[in-house]
Amino acid sequence: MRVGVLVSGSGRNLQALLDAEAAGRLGRARIAVVVSNQPGVLALERAARAEKPTAVVPHRGQPSRQAFEDALLAALAPHGVELVVLAGFMRILTGHFLGRFPDRVVNIHPALLPSFPGVDAQGQALAHGVKITGCTVHLVDEGTDTGPILAQAAVPVLPEDDHGALARRILAEELRLLPAVVAELSQGRLVREGRRAWIRP
Ligand code: GRF
Numbered sequence: 001m002r003v004g005v006l007v008s009g010s011g012r013n014l015q016a017l018l019d020a021e022a023a024g025r026l027g028r029a030r031i032a033v034v035v036s037n038q039p040g041v042l043a044l045e046r047a048a049r050a051e052k053p054t055a056v057v058p059h060r061g062q063p064s065r066q067a068f069e070d071a072l073l074a075a076l077a078p079h080g081v082e083l084v085v086l087a088g089f090m091r092i093l094t095g096h097f098l099g100r101f102p103d104r105v106v107n108i109h110p111a112l113l114p115s116f117p118g119v120d121a122q123g124q125a126l127a128h129g130v131k132i133t134g135c136t137v138h139l140v141d142e143g144t145d146t147g148p149i150l151a152q153a154a155v156p157v158l159p160e161d162d163h164g165a166l167a168r169r170i171l172a173e174e175l176r177l178l179p180a181v182v183a184e185l186s187q188g189r190l191v192r193e194g195r196r197a198w199i200r201p
Pocket residue numbers: 008009010011012013014043087088089108109110171174
């Protein structure tokens with residue numbers, strides 16, 4: 001299964017996917033291309049070190065959201081992408097893009113959705129005083145972090161936690177969960193019943 005990974009920043013989730021592929025832990029998934037909406041980010045260096053094709057599609061300066069999404073689609077097209085993984089990708093995608101990959105765009109979010117969608121989910125959890133948070137891999141729909149949930153991992157919040165400590169603990173689980181779900185998606189069959197979705201082996 002050829003995978004296109006969309007990134008915007010440091011690429012730690014991308015690195016986890018690259019490492020999993022190199023270690024034979026990504027099932028039939030193979031990363032075919034890495035596309036960033038930001039030039040010069042570490043994620044692009046990580047992709048280049050792994051000798052993966054990369055592309056930069058700036059969202060800034062695009063005449064419309066649709067033009068940006070058409071440029072993203074054009075960057076993915078030559079690589080025969082069958083699954084799109086958002087790994088720290090910080091742009092919202094509309095039905096224009098998602099319609100080209102029905103039930104084939106997944107995202108990793110650093111909270112147990114539906115709690116704490118949007119930005120700084122880690123800080124939201126800390127501020128709310130929850131005792132358990134975590135991360136979620138979900139299918140992307142047109143909302144913000146609202147698509148059907150595929151997998152979750154729980155992470156304890158400790159009394160002495162500050163933002164950084166909690167974010168690091170959640171990230172460790174993200175880096176384990178995302179490759180595991182991508183591997184399962186490459187070998188299994190996605191089953192959906194309304195909002196409920198899971199991967200049949
Ligand atoms: C991760 O915490 C991810 O869950 C969130 O953005 C962060 C990006 O990290 N969507 P990276 O770019 O993968 O290092």
